[in-house]
Amino acid sequence: MIQQLSPEEIVRREALDKLRSLGIDPFPAAEFQTNSTAKEIIDLYEEGKSVSIAGRLHNMRDMGKASFAQLQDSTGKIQIYISIDSICPTDDKTLYKEVIKHLIHFGDFIGVNGKLFKTRMGEISIHVESFTLLAKSIKPLPVVKTDKDGVIHDAFTDPELRYRMRYVDLVVNEKVRDTFVARTKIVNAMRNFFNSHGYLEVDTPVLQAIPGGASARPFITHHNALDVPMYLRIANELYLKRLIVGGFEGVYEFSRNFRNEGMDRTHNPEFTVMEIYVAYKDYYWMMDFTEAMIRHVCNEALGTTQVEFGNRTIDFGQQFQRITMTDAIKQYAGFDITGKTESELFSFAQSIGIEVNDAMGKGKLIDEIFGAKCEGNFIQPTFIMDYPVDMSPLCKRHRDNPELTERFELMINGKEVANAYSELNDPIDQRQRFEDQLKLQERGDDEAMFIDQDFLRALEYGMPPTSGMGIGVDRLVMFLTNNEAIQEVLFFPQMRPEKFQSGPNIQDFIALGIPESWAEHVIKAGYDSIEKLKDSKPTAIHQQLNGYRKKNKLEIPAVQLEEVIGWIS
RNA sequence: GAUCUCGUAGCUCAGCUGGUAGAGCAAUACACUUUUAAUGUAUGGGUCCUGGGUUCGAGUCCCAGCGGGAUCACCA
Numbered sequence: 312m313i314q315q316l317s318p319e320e321i322v323r324r325e326a327l328d329k330l331r332s333l334g335i336d337p338f339p340a341a342e343f344q345t346n347s348t349a350k351e352i353i354d355l356y357e358e359g360k361s362v363s364i365a366g367r368l369h370n371m372r373d374m375g376k377a378s379f380a381q382l383q384d385s386t387g388k389i390q391i392y393i394s395i396d397s398i399c400p401t402d403d404k405t406l407y408k409e410v411i412k413h414l415i416h417f418g419d420f421i422g423v424n425g426k427l428f429k430t431r432m433g434e435i436s437i438h439v440e441s442f443t444l445l446a447k448s449i450k451p452l453p454v455v456k457t458d459k460d461g462v463i464h465d466a467f468t469d470p471e472l473r474y475r476m477r478y479v480d481l482v483v484n485e486k487v488r489d490t491f492v493a494r495t496k497i498v499n500a501m502r503n504f505f506n507s508h509g510y511l512e513v514d515t516p517v518l519q520a521i522p523g524g525a526s527a528r529p530f531i532t533h534h535n536a537l538d539v540p541m542y543l544r545i546a547n548e549l550y551l552k553r554l555i556v557g558g559f560e561g562v563y564e565f566s567r568n569f570r571n572e573g574m575d576r577t578h579n580p581e582f583t584v585m586e587i588y589v590a591y592k593d594y595y596w597m598m599d600f601t602e603a604m605i606r607h608v609c610n611e612a613l614g615t616t617q618v619e620f621g622n623r624t625i626d627f628g629q630q631f632q633r634i635t636m637t638d639a640i641k642q643y644a645g646f647d648i649t650g651k652t653e654s655e656l657f658s659f660a661q662s663i664g665i666e667v668n669d670a671m672g673k674g675k676l677i678d679e680i681f682g683a684k685c686e687g688n689f690i691q692p693t694f695i696m697d698y699p700v701d702m703s704p705l706c707k708r709h710r711d712n713p714e715l716t717e718r719f720e721l722m723i724n725g726k727e728v729a730n731a732y733s734e735l736n737d738p739i740d741q742r743q744r745f746e747d748q749l750k751l752q753e754r755g756d757d758e759a760m761f762i763d764q765d766f767l768r769a770l771e772y773g774m775p776p777t778s779g780m781g782i783g784v785d786r787l788v789m790f791l792t793n794n795e796a797i798q799e800v801l802f803f804p805q806m807r808p809e810k811f812q813s814g815p816n817i818q819d820f821i822a823l824g825i826p827e828s829w830a831e832h833v834i835k836a837g838y839d840s841i842e843k844l845k846d847s848k849p850t851a852i853h854q855q856l857n858g859y860r861k862k863n864k865l866e867i868p869a870v871q872l873e874e875v876i877g878w879i880s
Numbered sequence: 881g882a883u884c885u886c887g888u889a890g891c892u893c894a895g896c897u898g899g900u901a902g903a904g905c906a907a908u909a910c911a912c913u914u915u916u917a918a919u920g921u922a923u924g925g926g927u928c929c930u931g932g933g934u935u936c937g938a939g940u941c942c943c944a945g946c947g948g949g950a951u952c953a954c955c956a
Binding site for chain 1: 881889890891892893904905906907908911912913914915916917918919924925947948949950953954955956
């Protein structure tokens with residue numbers, strides 16, 4: 312198989328051989344010891360201090376007998392200054408004249424030793440005394456430049472390329488790296504908060520025989536030894552509750568969930584939800600806890616509770632608003648759902664332009680009305696409370712109204728971020744709710760929940776009153792890092808698998824009788840498959856190839872028409 | 881799934897009512913020992929996503945396909 316290489320790639324590959332002939336290994340094995348980082352050098356600058364640092368080379372500026380460049384490590388960039396005299400103290404100037412000027416390229420990893428100084432322009436730099444090539448880059452990175460006003464030129468912005476080649480994105484777009492560092496800080500802050508309350512981080516199965524705990528289409532796989540279908544989890548809720556039954560009083564898990572549904576800028580097939588269950592608590596307690604947790608995360612990970620999102624500022628410092636779903640609909644849709652029958656809800660939903668169908672029960676209708684008229688209004692953090700009972704099959708009935716449940720969702724910027732219940736622990740009621748789901752399924756709701764008999768058995772043994780909360784980690788990170796797409800907060804968002812052209816095999820062409828000297832050029836001239844060659848007229852091939860030979864001034868014998876006929880017959 | 885939109889050099893992008901494929905950066909060569917979007921001079925670099933069609937002639941117009949993006953639908 313031949314690869315079509317760009318001229319730049321060819322230059323860099325040729326540099327590998329030249330380096331080796333000078334005794335320089337372009338991919339050495341030895342450790343390179345560093346004693347500083349770009350950030351440290353700038354923060355703790357000391358004139359004349361000796362440093363050793365490694366990183367990727369950017370923005371080389373050759374000025375004859377001296378060069379400037381930037382070295383990028385995981386903390387940022389630092390300027391380096393390489394002069395011919397300081398790295399070639401003897402008469403042999405090869406290291407500078409050959410290696411630095413011609414064999415080192417943008418993107419290479421190098422290690423340098425040198426002393427700190429400030430240039431005339433006042434930029435902190437390393438005056439390099441020795442350098443080591445640590446790894447050659449043979450594919451050129453996109454060239455992104457930032458001018459003195461901070462304006463980025465030729466930015467690497469194509470989402471497809473950025474997501475497919477996140478490694479390139481991370482190198483050339485520093486803000487991307489900041490987002491992912493913030494993501495880790497946010498997760499750590501959550502974990503610290505839960506641990507400081509004495510709750511236990513646990514792991515529960517990803518591969519499940521019954522995909523429970525949520526309403527969604529699962530990914531299906533198969534276990535060979537047991538010869539049964541298995542599902543990737545859509546939620547971990549039912550497993551965490553089993554642990555509460557088992558006697559733990561507070562458990563949480565960062566759960567990677569998988570849902571076989573559409574993808575867009577707020578949905579990825581795999582996503583992360585943090586779920587926590589605490590015994591003897593109710594959803595009022597959980598609201599206070601959730602609010603405190605988010606405030607803690609803001610302070611610890613961002614250092615502020617005033618968070619910019621788009622052109623808005625979200626204030627996590629103030630007490631979060633609380634409103635019941637009934638009041639929210641009353642306020643924004645001008646309709647009181649209290650005591651309404653399914654057909655009344657149906658007509659109202661229809662009257663405000665919602666596409667309705669017979670598979671929709673009361674809960675679904677109310678949810679649609681809320682989604683259409685209310686959801687988008689809750690920009691600042693707001694708890695929406697008390698959802699209808701048939702929307703929430705795992706949630707305890709409201710202590711004051713059996714039509715409702717003790718459930719809240721946290722809305723930020725018009726989107727759901729967290730969902731929490733006073734958990735249903737009455738096994739009789741739970742079984743009934745599952746059966747109601749089954750009826751919805753029979754009406755055509757293909758996302759109603761599966762019945763998990765073992766979970767019901769667990770509840771029959773007794774589960775203490777418990778409050779549980781799930782928070783979409785990806786969405787929270789989006790809001791806290793000012794990103795509007797989930798793809799921006801996942802290192803490797805799901806993409807349609809890339810098709811790599813499996814190039815033609817040069818040996819197949821040689822096997823037809825094409826001389827070795829010609830085979831590569833036959834492919835490059837456009838006959839990139841045996842079929843294509845055989846489908847073409849010999850005269851056309853003959854002319855095309857000799858034309859190619861002339862154009863590229865190839866030093867190989869011209870092709871004869873008889874030869875071509877021989878290849879394709 | 882529907883609609884709109886994009887696909888041109890390694891990268892970012894121009895390319896008008898159809899008429900000889902362009903710029904900047906990057907690369908290559910030369911000059912320059914404190915530059916910083918370094919600078920100056922020169923050079924090379926293209927399957928205009930793929931396949932059909934219309935036309936004397938298609939990067940450009942039409943159709944189909946592939947891939948991306950946006951909006952909507954779906955998805956708490």
